[in-house]
Amino acid sequence: MSEKFRTARALPPEAVVDAELAPITAMMSSRLMVLANLLRRGALLRYKRLTGLSSVEFGLVASLGRRPPMSVVRLAEAVGMDKGQISRALAELVARKLVAKQANPRDNRETLVSLTKAGLAAHDAIVAGAQERNRRLLEQLGPQDLELLLGHIDRLMLTAAEMLAAERELG
Numbered sequence: 001m002s003e004k005f006r007t008a009r010a011l012p013p014e015a016v017v018d019a020e021l022a023p024i025t026a027m028m029s030s031r032l033m034v035l036a037n038l039l040r041r042g043a044l045l046r047y048k049r050l051t052g053l054s055s056v057e058f059g060l061v062a063s064l065g066r067r068p069p070m071s072v073v074r075l076a077e078a079v080g081m082d083k084g085q086i087s088r089a090l091a092e093l094v095a096r097k098l099v100a101k102q103a104n105p106r107d108n109r110e111t112l113v114s115l116t117k118a119g120l121a122a123h124d125a126i127v128a129g130a131q132e133r134n135r136r137l138l139e140q141l142g143p144q145d146l147e148l149l150l151g152h153i154d155r156l157m158l159t160a161a162e163m164l165a166a167e168r169e170l171g
Helices: 003-010 013-018 028-051 055-064 072-079 083-095 117-138 143-170
Strands: 099-104 107-115
Touching: 028 055, 028 117, 055 072, 055 083, 055 099, 055 107, 055 117, 072 083, 072 107, 083 099, 107 117
Parallel strands: none
Antiparallel strands: 099 107
16 A cells, blocks of 8 residues: 555545645545556456457457357447447457357347357456456455445445436436
8 A cells, every 4th residue: 555545544534635645636536446447457457468358358258258149239338338439349359259240030130249169268267367356456354344345335336326316417
């Protein structure tokens, strides 16, 4: 843990604002974003090393997982991108024989995608890596600390979702 975070955590909330940290960086949301970004960057480096996948390709393989074939539209929704944004990555995954495409037998206008055997192996490597990273991240916490942390995170996510809904209502 950096000395700045250790010092800021030891101070009462009103003193943190006056600490060396800029006020915005002392806020919980900023710290959580820094943590999330560190975890994301480390994960992307690991999966690039283990599977050779780019960040978009990684997201597609992770979303396809061990599921039945899904439409390209549904996959795009799952990763939070539009069809155009994922088309190049999908083409690369098909060329590398990690993803297979087929026409939907119920609607030949729709394309379904699924992982191939090699794609499933890449997916399984991603899952194993994620489990290892999760274990390493949490090994410093005892069972009670972990339960408390997860409870706090659940409450923070609920409040954040409510805040998002309120912002959407305001336009």
